[in-house]
Amino acid sequence: MKITTKYHGAIDIAEKDILHFQNGLPGFSDEKTFVLLPLDGDSPFWILQSxxxxxxxxxxxxxxxxxxxxxxxxxxxxKQMLELKSEKDVAVWTILTxxxxxENSTANLQAPIVINVESNQGKQLILNDSRYTTRQSLFLEKVAK
Structure with a gap:
C-alpha cells in the first residue's frame, strides 16, 4: 500500500505494519490507522504517521x-481493548514536542502511546499521575546548566 507521509514523502507500507487505534488519538478521533517509521537510521526517534x-x-x-x-x-x-496477553507484547512511546x-524539546509523559506489537492494536493512555507532565524536558542536564 502506498501512502504519502509528512517526513518521508511517498512510501510503500505493508498491510501487516498498520497500527489500529480503535478510538483514534485524543483530538484526532477520526484517525484510526497509523504506521511507525524510523526518523532515520540510527536515531532513537520515530514517526507515528497517519x-x-x-x-x-x-x-x-x-x-x-x-x-x-x-x-x-x-x-x-x-488491556482488553489492546488485546494484551503478555507484558512482552507491549511497546510504549511518548509524543515529542x-x-x-x-535540546529544548519535550516529551508528553502524561499520555503515552501503548501498542500491542502482536495484534497491532494501539491506544494513547491519559494518566492521572502527578509525577509526569505533558512537557517533560528530554535533556534535563543540558537545560539545567
Whole structure:
C-alpha cells in the first residue's frame, strides 16, 4: 500500500505494519490507522504517521531511554481493548514536542502511546499521575546548566 507521509514523502507500507487505534488519538478521533517509521537510521526517534492524512505525523521516542524510572499501570479495560496477553507484547512511546533548538524539546509523559506489537492494536493512555507532565524536558542536564 502506498501512502504519502509528512517526513518521508511517498512510501510503500505493508498491510501487516498498520497500527489500529480503535478510538483514534485524543483530538484526532477520526484517525484510526497509523504506521511507525524510523526518523532515520540510527536515531532513537520515530514517526507515528497517519495512513490517511499525509500531514499528520507525530515524532515519538521510547521514553525508557530518557526516563529510566518511568512507569505506569495499564487498566484491565485498556488491556482488553489492546488485546494484551503478555507484558512482552507491549511497546510504549511518548509524543515529542520538537523545539528549536532541539535540546529544548519535550516529551508528553502524561499520555503515552501503548501498542500491542502482536495484534497491532494501539491506544494513547491519559494518566492521572502527578509525577509526569505533558512537557517533560528530554535533556534535563543540558537545560539545567
Amino acid at each position: 495512513t490517511s492524512t499525509p500531514e499528520l505525523g507525530f515524532v515519538l521516542v521510547n521514553p525508557f531511554g530518557f526516563f529510566p524510572e518511568y512507569e505506569f499501570d495499564i487498566s484491565e479495560n485498556d 520538537v523545539k528549536d533548538p532541539f
